[in-house]
Amino acid sequence: MQQQAQKTKQISLKGSTAIVTDFFKFATNTILYQRGVYPADDFHLVKKYGQTVMLTEDAALVNYLDKILKQVNEWLLKGNVTQLVLVLLSKDTRTPLERWVFDVDLVRSADDKVLPDEAKPEAEIQKEIRHIIKQIVASVTFLPLVYEPMVFNILVYTKDSAEIPEKEWLDTDPMAIEAGMSQQVKLRSFSTDYHRIGAMVDYRYEG
């Protein structure tokens, strides 16, 4: 009976991937809203993770993010993603201003039959995610004010073995911020039974 109850709580790799993808979606939206990449008008409030989160209504953006996240989801399932980076660039000069880095660690592979002693409860995961989202929201307090218009770009760090759809995904440079000008702040992390997601923001600071 005990075993049964535990098993029902277990999430599969698929479920874990869904949680991670979902998190990326909301984290991305939150960042785009908080950092003013898109006008605040375009966002509406939704309840998620036990709090309200801004989600874009811009159909083009929704479509764009969906396309990316769908592919990321596929890669996640195969354990090919090592890092996801949301880069905010200056629209005019294309210099990277902020990099929101999400490390993805596969803690346990799908065919690992050994179940962990205790499955992580969903509420716990949600709590951790909520903390990250809150930290993202709170990060506007220390991030430098950006007055120029920004655009964003999503970089996916994959393993060499990853299957990459031809012509849809291109190799790119990491759009790193020069070492001397960057400040990094580590945010919280969250983990499921399969994944461990670390978050960090790296921003240009010339002060």
Add this chain to the structure above:
Amino acid sequence: MSSTTRKNVSKVPKTPTRGRKDQRQPLTPSLSNALSQLQLSNNDGHRSTSPSMQTTLGGNDADASINPFLETSVPLGQSLKTTAIFGTSSRAPGSRPGSRPGSRAGSRPGSRTGSRPGSPNKRSKSVSGAKNTVNLYGMETKLDVIDLSEWPSNKKEKDASSKDPTPRKRAKSQTSARPRSTADEYGDRYFMERNPHANVLSMTPPQSGSQGSSPAHMSRLASAANVDPNGRILTFHQPPPASTADPMLAAQRTHVAPLYANERAGTSASGSGTSGSSTNAAKARRLPTQPERVLDAPGILDDYYLNLLSWSSRNELAVGLEDNTYVWKASTGAASHLAECPEGKWVTALDWSADGSFLAIGLSNGDVELWDPEAEKKLRTMSGHQAQVGSLSWNNHILSSGCQDGSIWHHDVRVARHHQGTLLGHVAEVCGLKWRADGLLLASGGNDNVVNIWDGRTGDADGEQRTAKWTKRNHTAAVKALAWCPWQDSLLATGGGTGDATVHFWNTNTGARTASLTTPAQVTSIQFTPLAKEFMTTHGYPTNSVMVHSYPSLTKIGEIKDAHDSRVLYSSISPQGDVVVTGAGDENVKFWKLWEVPPKKPKHAAKGSTSHVLTLR
């Protein structure tokens, strides 16, 4: 203590004297800077080999030599350790304690060396063993070299050495491994009371794993920075969509942005300033759960597209019940039958003129009748519309009527040829129509989900095709609810029907949408009260409620759920602004006292004056 310590102690007198001498020397700014930086370091102030320990300060050009030096000129086995430690220490402040110590270190050791003066020089000296090997700017000082060998991370080693001081260690003490005990005993040269452990806290200890910049180190760096040399960095082939796809809208936005910000700040300031008490008190206000009065309204039509309630400035309420129009005098409570329309037609819209002396009645066949309630007779019939007139609004002598065919007509009620103009901006029934009190703007809402705001001044010339000043297509359902704000001229509130259930607020000067409020149900009407910075909305299925919200915070002050048994369709506000009347298909007309009329000010003044007089006596 061990003999080593004792030996060191015996040398102490030398050191302070020299230190004092240094301090007497005139310091150039750069020197004093360097001094303050020196103080940061864990300088124990103890020199066992004073003559050879000299350094020059402010040697920026020495920075460049760091890395080459590290790699090339470490031939002496004995000094290897020193250089390694210095290599580490020069990097230490650049890396953070918690996050990826090595990620940037590799590329920046040169950038911060200014804050750690002299280390290259010292290194060169300790390697060559010569005195004054580097003398920059001709400014040689006799300051002590920072000795970073006392780093806490090396403590274990140090402790070991102090406990078991082998002769070899003692011989090397001038370079790196000096016993810690001396440091503890004599503290900082410049901060005599400084606790060395306090230093430890304030400084970042060097990472023991990152010594030198060997290939192995670089690979460790790479792994620390999470850069997989075998991985790929990918990006989607399309660039993300521009923040504003529509260039027109973007231009409008940027154009409007500053005004928008100011206006917002202004309203919130004025809101809190003038009606601070009312809005604050309003937060916890309870709305009446029961209507103040209920009138029976048999036969009132349950049709969203009609406007069958109107409350005049003379405190008379007109209600359209199918083909009859009744007037109820709020002052006396007497109801009278005013008008009956011809067979087979019914009343679709009602509106009192501003002074309350005329009542316009729109009919289902497109006629608009004008009645004098006092004489209880019809003054004229203005026909011309081809379909039902669902909305009416007065602006002085101009009566505007919104028709089912989407047209809005201006009727001049004074002249025989009443049709003065047509506004074509809707492709479906016009169900909401409101003139602003000053008659400059007319807002119209249609079943085509469009809100149009017309300039009321432009031309009386008939036949001229007029276009709306603003056309807003944000609603996703028919717009019946329209209200102009009595305390802020430019503010218009519009509410959408079932599929939308949203109230949008517009600044009609700039065309900007200033706020939006999502409600649980179809918005059938909006009324602003002049008594508070609040407005009420009436709603259809499922809540059938009357809600009161504050503006501009848009917080819900209260809700009367199921105010009627069916959807609340019509509403009108009393001339005083305290009572709202609502009508619905449940054949009731209900009066709700949502706000209080504040006690009149003259009374207060009188009271004040009398009390003043009394106190004088």
